[in-house]
Amino acid sequence: MDxxxxxxxxxxxxxxxxxxxxxxxxxxxxxxxGWGGSVESELEFQRLYSPDSxxxxxxxxxxxxxxxPYTRGVQPNMYRGRFWxxxxxxxxxxxxxxxxxxxxxxxxxxxxxxxxxxLVTQIGYNSDDPLAQGEVGKVGVAIDSLADMEALFKDIxxxxxxxxxxxxxxxxxxxxxxxVVAEKQGIAPSKLSGTIQNDILKEYMxxxxxxxPPLPSMRLITDTFxxxxxxxxxWNTISISGYHIREAGSNAVQEVAFTLADGIAYVxxxxxxxxxxxxxxxxxxxxxxxxxxxxxxxxxxxxxxxVWAKIMKNRFKAKNPKxxxxxxxxxxAGCTLTAQQPEVNIMRVAFxxxxxxxxxxxxxxxxxxxxxxxxxxxxxxxxxxxxQQTIAYxxxxxxxxxxxGGSYCVEKLTEDLEQAVWAYIDKIDELGGxxxxxxxxxxxxxIQTSAYRYQMEIENQKRxxxxxxxxxxxxxxxxxxxxxxxxxxxxxxxxxxxxxxxxNQEKVEAGLIRLEKAAESTExxxxxxxxxxxxxxxxxxxxxxxxxxxxxxxxxxxx
Amino acid sequence: MEKGQRIRVLIGKVGLDGHDRGAKVIxxxxxxxxxxxxxxGLRQTPDQIVEAAIQEDVQIIGxxxxxxxxxxxxxxxxxxxxREGAQDIQVIVGGVIxxxxxxxxxxxxxxxxxxxxxxxxxxxxxxKQI
Numbered sequence: 149m150d151x152x153x154x155x156x157x158x159x160x161x162x163x164x165x166x167x168x169x170x171x172x173x174x175x176x177x178x179x180x181x182g183w184g185g186s187v188e189s190e191l192e193f194q195r196l197y198s199p200d201s202x203x204x205x206x207x208x209x210x211x212x213x214x215x216x217p218y219t220r221g222v223q224p225n226m227y228r229g230r231f232w233x234x235x236x237x238x239x240x241x242x243x244x245x246x247x248x249x250x251x252x253x254x255x256x257x258x259x260x261x262x263x264x265x266x267l268v269t270q271i272g273y274n275s276d277d278p279l280a281q282g283e284v285g286k287v288g289v290a291i292d293s294l295a296d297m298e299a300l301f302k303d304i305x306x307x308x309x310x311x312x313x314x315x316x317x318x319x320x321x322x323x324x325x326x327x328v329v330a331e332k333q334g335i336a337p338s339k340l341s342g343t344i345q346n347d348i349l350k351e352y353m354x355x356x357x358x359x360x361p362p363l364p365s366m367r368l369i370t371d372t373f374x375x376x377x378x379x380x381x382x383w384n385t386i387s388i389s390g391y392h393i394r395e396a397g398s399n400a401v402q403e404v405a406f407t408l409a410d411g412i413a414y415v416x417x418x419x420x421x422x423x424x425x426x427x428x429x430x431x432x433x434x435x436x437x438x439x440x441x442x443x444x445x446x447x448x449x450x451x452x453x454x455v456w457a458k459i460m461k462n463r464f465k466a467k468n469p470k471x472x473x474x475x476x477x478x479x480x481a482g483c484t485l486t487a488q489q490p491e492v493n494i495m496r497v498a499f500x501x502x503x504x505x506x507x508x509x510x511x512x513x514x515x516x517x518x519x520x521x522x523x524x525x526x527x528x529x530x531x532x533x534x535x536q537q538t539i540a541y542x543x544x545x546x547x548x549x550x551x552x553g554g555s556y557c558v559e560k561l562t563e564d565l566e567q568a569v570w571a572y573i574d575k576i577d578e579l580g581g582x583x584x585x586x587x588x589x590x591x592x593x594x595i596q597t598s599a600y601r602y603q604m605e606i607e608n609q610k611r612x613x614x615x616x617x618x619x620x621x622x623x624x625x626x627x628x629x630x631x632x633x634x635x636x637x638x639x640x641x642x643x644x645x646x647x648x649x650x651x652n653q654e655k656v657e658a659g660l661i662r663l664e665k666a667a668e669s670t671e672x673x674x675x676x677x678x679x680x681x682x683x684x685x686x687x688x689x690x691x692x693x694x695x696x697x698x699x700x701x702x703x704x705x706x707x
Numbered sequence: 708m709e710k711g712q713r714i715r716v717l718i719g720k721v722g723l724d725g726h727d728r729g730a731k732v733i734x735x736x737x738x739x740x741x742x743x744x745x746x747x748g749l750r751q752t753p754d755q756i757v758e759a760a761i762q763e764d765v766q767i768i769g770x771x772x773x774x775x776x777x778x779x780x781x782x783x784x785x786x787x788x789x790r791e792g793a794q795d796i797q798v799i800v801g802g803v804i805x806x807x808x809x810x811x812x813x814x815x816x817x818x819x820x821x822x823x824x825x826x827x828x829x830x831x832x833x834x835k836q837i
Binding site for chain 1: 807
């Protein structure tokens with residue numbers, strides 16, 4: 149920084165001190181500022197931000213959009229070129245029902261699909277498994293075999309939509325099914341675009357749908373990295389997720405830090421099996437939460453981009469600019485939705501979505517107002533989509549890139565967040581990396597502590613939630629909520645029975661034997677999984693073989 | 708509850724549901740209120756829940772469920788409690804339970820249902836009154 153500028157900043161700091169002494173008493177408790185408005189993380193907000201608050205070097209800390217360190221965004225023209233993908237997470241009941249919802253959302257102007265699978269599918273069981281009873285089709289769509297996947301994407305040309313799938317432990321298997329559905333539509337894998345979540349580490353830490361232990365799970369992930377690098381160049385092979393870490397109760401700093409530490413573990417695992425950094429890193433993607441503290445969230449997205457770019461450049465020596473870019477999906481924070489006065493959720497979602505767009509998201513899911521009560525109805529899902537369309541087309545914030553860049557407050561918060569994130573990443577490195585730290589329960593304990601503090605702040609009125617601990621009202625519960633009929637389970641079991649009857653059993657068994665052998669070796673499993681799903685081998689059968697070879701993860705009870 | 712006796716509670720996650728933020732927060736709050744709390748961890752079957760409750764000699768089972776499988780899994784728990792002659796153990800439920808299902812669950816034997824937005828203090832008070 150040159151001397152003139154230093155003098156200017158010194159003068160501003162002096163003037164600011166004068167202004168403060170003129171208007172404020174030293175003791176905050178005697179002023180009316182101890183009101184404890186919105187608190188979200190460990191970051192401290194200053195009364196006023198000014199140029200002297202910052203330690204900012206424009207060219208190295210911000211630079212221009214599309215340039216390292218990508219603080220201002222990953223594309224040079226951001227939303228002036230193209231809006232973010234409006235991608236509403238949907239799925240319930242049978243594949244046919246969800247297909248109907250998908251077609252409806254696409255007709256209403258949604259620009260990408262996002263599949264919610266039921267827990268049975270996410271944990272690798274068939275719908276007729278004893279453990280599946282009562283759960284089939286409840287929190288997402290039930291998929292047992294290729295037959296269900298064909299029904300799910302009926303009349304949807306897979307070369308014309310991008311599809312995101314929230315699937316982790318069995319992600320490679322669902323990807324294989326998707327590839328085969330496309331094959332049957334006459335579409336080559338190279339034409340497919342979309343995302344599998346494929347992020348097992350946050351499952352151990354926060355979300356709970358793990359199957360196998362860490363080591364074989366990491367192998368399935370690097371197998372997909374390698375396979376996609378060769379065959380699906382437009383596929384996001386992983387969506388490294390902070391969303392669920394935040395939902396489990398972390399603060400903003402922990403959300404970013406634990407996510408990027410997971411990212412480091414995935415990159416290292418891929419390098420360890422011999423992949424080249426610039427071969428797979430451009431297809432890594434991320435997923436964050438848009439919580440309620442508007443300014444802090446905007447700063448969070450910007451800080452996450454900056455830290456990741458530095459990690460990839462300095463630590464992993466990536467050369468391809470695409471390897472350095474943190475591209476991310478955002479979902480508004482489900483945990484902030486209230487069952488009380490639920491219409492207020494419409495406002496919460498809109499503000500949260502606005503922060504995601506001001507933070508430069510690549511795709512967005514806006515929650516429906518009724519989600520603290522049930523899965524979203526068609527009407528509430530439509531309103532959530534309309535919220536995004538209003539931001540895109542009416543607010544004008546998309547007319548310029550990174551409109552809050554240079555805001556003293558946002559830039560300072562971005563700096564503060566970055567510092568706090570590095571401190572956690574260093575700590576996790578010290579513990580031996582993300583996998584080891586999870587085994588030690590480090591992240592789980594940090595999240596648990598934050599979650600409890602958050603709840604106590606609400607109960608002690610330090611954190612105000614409209615309609616929960618202030619402005620309460622007695623209301624009748626809303627009508628017209630979505631209900632998944634118990635018939636779904638029976639229907640799904642019948643469909644599965646038909647699959648068992650119609651397929652070639654010998655081919656199925658031979659494929660499973662080949663898969664088992666491959667799983668015992670170090671071969672890439674993707675070709676074997678493709679082979680199995682083509683023969684209508686079920687998800688449960690495939691996972692049973694892998695459970696036999698890999699074993700099952702058991703959660704250490706850290707509580 | 709008899710005076711002087713420390714209240715013992717089992718907090719359980721039943722079924723495949725992985726949401727444990729609420730369960731852990733409640734467990735911690737009950738502990739802070741002086742109760743003995745056993746937390747089961749994820750993915751427990753109704754059998755495992757009932758077995759643990761009897762083994763740990765708890766007076767209260769708190770089930771956390773957000774997966775929508777409550778109408779199937781909770782009656783199973785009552786069936787098993789009855790079979791083991793342990794109907795004196797009270798069962799409370801927290802999570803996302805649609806209004807329409809509440810009467811059915813109360814009928815099945817649930818002592819109280821605590822939805823989202825409940826203060827942990829309300830749950831502590833309820834348990835102390837049982």
